[in-house]
Amino acid sequence: MDEYLKLLLEQIRCTKARPYIKQELQDHMEDQIAENMKAGMDHEQAEKEAVRDMGDPVETGISLDSIHRPQAAWKLLGMIILISIAGILIHAGISGKASENAVAGSDRYVFHVIIGLAVMMILYLLDYTVLAKFSKIIAAVLLSVCLLVILEGDQVNGARIFISLPGGRRGMDVQKLMLFYVPVYGAILYKYHGWGYKGLIRAILWMIAPVILVYSLPALRTACVMLVTMLTMLTIAIKKDWFTVRKKRTICGIWAVFLTAPIAAFLSMYLRNRLAEYQIVRIQAMFSSGSETDYFTKMLHSLWKQNNLIGKGKSDVTGILPAFNADYILTYLSSVYGIIAAILLCCVLAVLIFAVFNTALRQKNQLGMMMGCGCGIVFLISFLINILENLGIFPQSITFLPFFSAGGSCIIISYGLMGIVLSTYRYKNIYPRHPEAGFMSINSKIKKVS
Numbered sequence: 057m058d059e060y061l062k063l064l065l066e067q068i069r070c071t072k073a074r075p076y077i078k079q080e081l082q083d084h085m086e087d088q089i090a091e092n093m094k095a096g097m098d099h100e101q102a103e104k105e106a107v108r109d110m111g112d113p114v115e116t117g118i119s120l121d122s123i124h125r126p127q128a129a130w131k132l133l134g135m136i137i138l139i140s141i142a143g144i145l146i147h148a149g150i151s152g153k154a155s156e157n158a159v160a161g162s163d164r165y166v167f168h169v170i171i172g173l174a175v176m177m178i179l180y181l182l183d184y185t186v187l188a189k190f191s192k193i194i195a196a197v198l199l200s201v202c203l204l205v206i207l208e209g210d211q212v213n214g215a216r217i218f219i220s221l222p223g224g225r226r227g228m229d230v231q232k233l234m235l236f237y238v239p240v241y242g243a244i245l246y247k248y249h250g251w252g253y254k255g256l257i258r259a260i261l262w263m264i265a266p267v268i269l270v271y272s273l274p275a276l277r278t279a280c281v282m283l284v285t286m287l288t289m290l291t292i293a294i295k296k297d298w299f300t301v302r303k304k305r306t307i308c309g310i311w312a313v314f315l316t317a318p319i320a321a322f323l324s325m326y327l328r329n330r331l332a333e334y335q336i337v338r339i340q341a342m343f344s345s346g347s348e349t350d351y352f353t354k355m356l357h358s359l360w361k362q363n364n365l366i367g368k369g370k371s372d373v374t375g376i377l378p379a380f381n382a383d384y385i386l387t388y389l390s391s392v393y394g395i396i397a398a399i400l401l402c403c404v405l406a407v408l409i410f411a412v413f414n415t416a417l418r419q420k421n422q423l424g425m426m427m428g429c430g431c432g433i434v435f436l437i438s439f440l441i442n443i444l445e446n447l448g449i450f451p452q453s454i455t456f457l458p459f460f461s462a463g464g465s466c467i468i469i470s471y472g473l474m475g476i477v478l479s480t481y482r483y484k485n486i487y488p489r490h491p492e493a494g495f496m497s498i499n500s501k502i503k504k505v506s
Contacts, residue, residue, distance in 0.1 A: 067117025161462025172471030179475030
């Protein structure tokens with residue numbers, strides 16, 4: 057049996073897959089030996105019959121090799137290339153029409169896309185299980201960076217989101233960088249697979265820590281996105297029996313606590329005047345007519361009403377709309393090229409996000425599924441919030457449209473998250489459902505070959 061397995065595994069080119077294939081084949085052959093011995097054979101004869109039933113080792117190995125090897129997600133890669141080209145054309149048009157001060161970010165969009173693509177390819181080629189192996193270390197580093205920015209970062213509009221680099225240049229926006237914590241959290245969740253309530257409590261602590269730090273920047277919108285995303289991931293893990301707990305009670309209890317507790321704490325701080333002055337002003341502005349926020353919302357509604365389905369609208373948004381090439385890129389597109397252009401862009405992104413979820417949810421490996429879902433949820437929530445803000449339904453805040461909004465941080469993070477999704481697809485036929493489980497359904501493949 058050992059010689060048979062050795063010869064068969066020599067046909068498997070992917071060394072990462074060999075241990076799982078060997079374990080599955082060995083289990084299958086041992087089961088067959090046990091059945092043969094029950095039928096009256098001695099151990100030596102039973103083993104020979106089991107090996108013979110497996111078929112030719114070279115032929116079987118070649119067949120398994122054609123299945124268990126890295127694969128490229130060509131459709132996703134093609135969509136990313138098309139989106140990158142579309143984004144470059146859009147921002148090239150912005151740079152050519154608006155003043156130099158108004159196009160901050162658009163003039164460096166190509167540079168940021170190149171960096172983003174490089175990050176994406178590095179994460180794509182890097183086995184996502186490597187990130188999982190060092191997930192707690194990566195998470196600790198991200199938390200430390202966030203804490204450092206809170207303590208020493210440059211203050212902009214009441215928030216500390218940057219640390220200056222040598223030469224006075226701003227570093228990466230830490231609240232965007234913290235979105236990378238989400239897929240890392242998926243790997244942390246997996247480390248507690250098979251645990252009970254003790255593991256669940258630890259998973260919750262790893263979820264709370266980044267939310268508190270991001271909120272302290274302060275970046276309330278990003279903290280909420282992270283909280284909802286990680287709560288959803290934790291819910292998926294519980295439903296898939298990652299934790300030996302009572303599923304329905306645990307899920308309902310967690311959501312009840314994390315939906316009501318922040319609201320109660322926020323109301324308590326507001327009523328007791330514990331919030332910063334600028335935070336109180338923003339809250340009052342959301343519920344008062346005639347305020348700056350109310351004026352901005354009315355302006356957005358007016359702009360959309362003046363836009364045509366096709367072609368340039370009546371108003372020049374570049375002169376009246378702040379961050380028109382970043383937060384409000386959809387409003388800009390509808391004003392310059394028509395509402396249909398903005399709708400088409402949203403449709404392209406919606407198809408991409410659907411493809412991300414489709415790739416993640418069809419993963420047999422649970423770790424890859426969870427990390428891919430985390431990336432997809434970040435894309436989906438950011439996408440929906442940006443649309444609602446452009447339509448004037450959500451109040452003005454810092455948001456971004458994945459892959460299209462100007463700004464190096466959001467572009468690089470978008471491509472980085474996509475790199476993790478591509479990596480989970482690349483190794484989808486390499487790893488089993490769980491490391492301790494069998495490698496896919498090799499038994500059925502063996503029967504077909506033999």
